[in-house]
Amino acid sequence: MSTPTSKTATESPVEVHDLDPSEFLEEVHSFEFWFQAVEGYLSGTSHGHRPETAERPRVGEERERLIGVLCNYCVAESAALDTASGLVTIAPNRQSKIFLSTQVVDEGRHLEVFLHRLGELGVGDAEAEIAKRASPSMLAFKSRLLQLIEGKDWDSAIFAQNVALESLEFVVFRRHCETADPVTAEVLARVIKDERRHMGFGENELGRRFRTDPTGRVRIREFRKEIDHLVHETLKDTARHLGVPSGDQEELGRLYRESVERLGLS
Amino acid sequence: MADFLSAYSIQSWLESCPQSYLEDTVYGHGADEGEAELVIENEVLREDSIRTTVALVVGERCALSASSGLINLAPDEGSKRFLATQTLDEARHVEIFTQRLFDLGVKKDNLETTVQRYANPNLIKFAELLLEKIDNKDFVAGVVGQNIVLEGMAFSVFEMMHTANAEMNPKFAHTLSGTIADERRHVGFGENRIGSLIQEHPEKKPEVEKMQKEMSYWMLATFSDAFKQTQAIDELDRIGEQRSHARFHGTDLGLASPEEMEAVLADTVLKEFKTRLGRIGLDYQTPSRP
Numbered sequence: 001m002s003t004p005t006s007k008t009a010t011e012s013p014v015e016v017h018d019l020d021p022s023e024f025l026e027e028v029h030s031f032e033f034w035f036q037a038v039e040g041y042l043s044g045t046s047h048g049h050r051p052e053t054a055e056r057p058r059v060g061e062e063r064e065r066l067i068g069v070l071c072n073y074c075v076a077e078s079a080a081l082d083t084a085s086g087l088v089t090i091a092p093n094r095q096s097k098i099f100l101s102t103q104v105v106d107e108g109r110h111l112e113v114f115l116h117r118l119g120e121l122g123v124g125d126a127e128a129e130i131a132k133r134a135s136p137s138m139l140a141f142k143s144r145l146l147q148l149i150e151g152k153d154w155d156s157a158i159f160a161q162n163v164a165l166e167s168l169e170f171v172v173f174r175r176h177c178e179t180a181d182p183v184t185a186e187v188l189a190r191v192i193k194d195e196r197r198h199m200g201f202g203e204n205e206l207g208r209r210f211r212t213d214p215t216g217r218v219r220i221r222e223f224r225k226e227i228d229h230l231v232h233e234t235l236k237d238t239a240r241h242l243g244v245p246s247g248d249q250e251e252l253g254r255l256y257r258e259s260v261e262r263l264g265l266s
Numbered sequence: 267m268a269d270f271l272s273a274y275s276i277q278s279w280l281e282s283c284p285q286s287y288l289e290d291t292v293y294g295h296g297a298d299e300g301e302a303e304l305v306i307e308n309e310v311l312r313e314d315s316i317r318t319t320v321a322l323v324v325g326e327r328c329a330l331s332a333s334s335g336l337i338n339l340a341p342d343e344g345s346k347r348f349l350a351t352q353t354l355d356e357a358r359h360v361e362i363f364t365q366r367l368f369d370l371g372v373k374k375d376n377l378e379t380t381v382q383r384y385a386n387p388n389l390i391k392f393a394e395l396l397l398e399k400i401d402n403k404d405f406v407a408g409v410v411g412q413n414i415v416l417e418g419m420a421f422s423v424f425e426m427m428h429t430a431n432a433e434m435n436p437k438f439a440h441t442l443s444g445t446i447a448d449e450r451r452h453v454g455f456g457e458n459r460i461g462s463l464i465q466e467h468p469e470k471k472p473e474v475e476k477m478q479k480e481m482s483y484w485m486l487a488t489f490s491d492a493f494k495q496t497q498a499i500d501e502l503d504r505i506g507e508q509r510s511h512a513r514f515h516g517t518d519l520g521l522a523s524p525e526e527m528e529a530v531l532a533d534t535v536l537k538e539f540k541t542r543l544g545r546i547g548l549d550y551q552t553p554s555r556p
Contacts, residue, residue, distance in 0.1 A: 026374075031358040032292065035284050043285065047277055081337065081346060085353060088334035094360065094377075097330060101357030104334065108350030109276045111343065127343065149338075 029099035029201075037197065038106075041190050048113035049186035056181045058121065066184065067121055069176065069241045071133040073114045074126070076169055079142035081107040083161045086149030090157075099201055106194040113187050120183070135241070137233035141165065144230060155209060155216050156223045162202025163263070164231050167256040170195040172238050175252060179242075199259065206263055221265045231256055274348035274455055283355070287447050294362040294444045299437035301369045310501040316370050317495065318427075320384035321488070322363040325420060328393035330356040332412040335400035339408060341463075348455050352413075355448040362441055386491050388556075392416075392484035395477060406463050406470050407477055413456025414542050415481045421449040422535045426527075429512045430519050453542065461546040471548060478543065479551035486532055487556035493528040 027033055044050060058066050084103045091097040118126045145165070148157040173188045173195065180188060210217040232253065239249045260266050272278075290297070305311045333352040340346040364377065372380050396411040424442045431439040464471065502509055511520035517530040540550040 022374075031354065031361050035288070039284070042280060078343070078346075081350060085334040085337035085350070088353060088357075089331055094364065098357045098361055101330065101334065101354045104337065104350045105276065105279075105354040108347040109280075112276050112347055115343070146338075 025095050029095035031098060031102060034099075034102035034197075038194070041193055045186075045190070047116040047187070048109070048190050049183050053182050053186055055120070055183055058181060063121060065241065065243060066181075067118065067123060067129065068133050069238070070114050070118050070121075071126075071130045072135055072138055072238060072241060073169075073173075074111060074118070074130050075134045075138045075142060076165065077107055077111040077114060079138070079145055080161065080165060080169075081111055082142075083145045083149055083157065083165075086146070087154070087157055087161065090149070090152045090154055092154060096205065103194075103198050103201070106198070110191050110194070113191070117184060117187060135234070135237040137230060137237050141227075141230045141234050144227065155206065155220055158202050158205055159220050159223065160227055162198050163206065163259050164227060164256060166195050166199045166202060167259050168231060168235055168238075170199060171252050171255045172235070172242070175244065176242055203259060203262060210263065217264055220263075224260060224265050272344075274344070274351070274451075276347055276351055279351040279451075282451075283351075283448065287444055291440070291444065293365040294358075294441040295437045296440060299440060301366075301437055302435040304507065305435060306371070308501065308505070310497050312370055314496055314498040314501075316367060316372060316380065317384045318492070319363055319366050319370065320381050321386055321389060321492065323360060323367065323381060324385050324389050324393065325416070326356055326359040326363055328396060329412065329416055329420070330360055332396055332400055332408060332416070335397070336405065336408050336412065339400070339403055339405040341405065345459055348459075352452055352455070355452070359445050359448070362445075366438065366441065386488050388484050388487035388491060392481055392488060395481050395484065399477065404470075406460065406467055407474050409456055409460050409463075410474050410543075410546075410548070411477055411481060413452050413460070414546070415478055415485075415539065417449050417452045417456065418538050418542060419485050419535050421446065421453060422531060422538060424449065426514050426519075426531055426534075429514045430510055432512060433510045457542055457545050464547045475543075475548055475551050478539065478548070479553050482536065482539065482551075482553035483556065485535070486553060489528050489532055490556050493524040496524055499524060 042048075081104065084100055084107050088097050088100045088104060091100055115126050118129065123129050145157065145160055148160060170192060173192050177185050177188045177192070206216075206220070210220075235252055235256075236249060239246075239252060244252065257266070288294070305315050330353065333349055333356050337346050337349045337353065340349055367377065367380065368374065396408070396416060399407040399411055424446045428439050428442040428446060431442070464474075499509070509520040511518050513519070515530055515534050517526060519527065522530070536550075536553075543550045
């Protein structure tokens with residue numbers, strides 16, 4: 001598709017950051033903007049990586065560990081898919097619905113590429129393997145997210161999904177990327193680009209809402225206390241699967257704390 | 267089922283939709299295409315186009331709510347991922363038809379009041395029936411209502427509009443052609459996925475068939491209102507503009523009266539329903555005529 005910032009062949013391209021706030025939101029929450037963003041890094045890839053990227057076979061304990069990690073990524077992405085789709089239904093305006101629809105397809109893609117990677121590692125029945133290896137904390141997190149959707153609690157669901165879960169995934173995937181085999185690293189690098197966009201939406205949405213409704217900040221500050229232990233347990237479990245030394249686990253929680261601080265929720 | 271669903275993966279969607287027929291488009295049409303001047307300059311034709319486009323926006327908003335709601339109800343991961351692509355397709359349709367309202371001169375601040383003013387109450391009843399099934403977490407009824415009835419209706423409506431606009435308003439026709447390609451995929455998924463579910467849950471057939479009959483009634487009532495309300499044909503005659511003589515299912519759209527157009531559209535959609543429902547093991551129910 002053509003760049004969304006050049007509306008016709010004769011008009012000059014528009015720099016999104018020069019737009020006024022409402023036009024900025026209209027632009028960055030659009031399908032057109034999403035496509036422009038993902039086309040740059042998904043073009044020419046198949047299941048999240050370039051076809052020519054060399055596979056470095058993982059064996060023994062290393063393979064087992066990677067399968068365990070990928071199974072838990074699938075649980076997280078499946079939770080994100082169910083939550084993002086639920087958020088489309090309860091979103092308060094058209095732009096948010098459209099942005100969240102792009103997030104739905106991103107989360108579905110992440111689930112698909114991780115399932116495909118499990119297949120490449122020789123896992124025949126991925127769903128059975130995921131059920132066997134899913135960490136209890138991740139399942140508890142998923143269950144809490146779905147409760148928020150069921151209760152149509154927009155602010156809490158956006159915080160739990162687009163701030164807490166997305167920060168968690170972002171930091172874990174980035175860390176994993178540093179040590180992963182070439183194919184997994186490529187898959188993760190493209191997922192990370194999507195997560196960055198989702199986190200931006202979450203912070204922007206909550207930040208704007210808190211400016212007009214300060215009571216929302218107070219409520220989410222309390223909610224944050226409730227889910228903090230879930231975030232930390234999930235992080236600890238995932239770090240254990242990845243083989244991250246316990247001393248480094250605190251560092252992994254930093255991004256989540258930074259997002260929380262930016263929103264005035266600490 | 268796994269093999270059939272692999273054709274509906276996100277990878278396939280990326281290759282066949284955004285990286286294929288949407289390539290080099292902006293809001294679904296060529297970057298240098300604009301709305302037909304005649305439509306913009308003539309107030310009667312402009313208002314008629316706004317009313318028609320509002321109906322498309324209302325239908326697509328319903329499809330967006332339904333497809334996103336179905337993800338949580340889907341019994342398998344493959345269906346969830348297909349519905350993720352459908353959710354984004356529907357969001358894109360909401361976006362491009364909303365953009366058409368802006369292109370027709372609707373101010374952004376007046377969008378919701380314009381939608382409320384022109385939204386057809388019968389179309390809203392049609393949407394409510396479908397969304398009630400999703401609220402009740404009924405996946406089988408939801409997919410039939412969404413991917414067979416709503417999408418089947420949209421497919422034929424868009425085809426008729428595309429035929430009528432191909433010559434006179436290429437920008438709108440091009441916008442429609444991408445949505446037609448999407449709807450074809452959605453209907454295909456509905457037919458392929460739901461057949462096995464109907465076989466597994468034969469007890470659901472009476473309820474789903476009742477829903478099809480009721481949704482079809484509200485659809486016919488919407489068509490009836492739309493063709494009664496249109497002033498475009500009289501206005502084109504008044505200003506001496508020729509209509510396009512393109513043919514839709516054997517009818518010359520340049521000669522047909524609004525009643526004849528309504529009849530050919532209703533007949534086409536209902537025949538398609540009958541064929542598609544038969545393929546998935548459901549008995550088509552003839553709706554009452556409004």
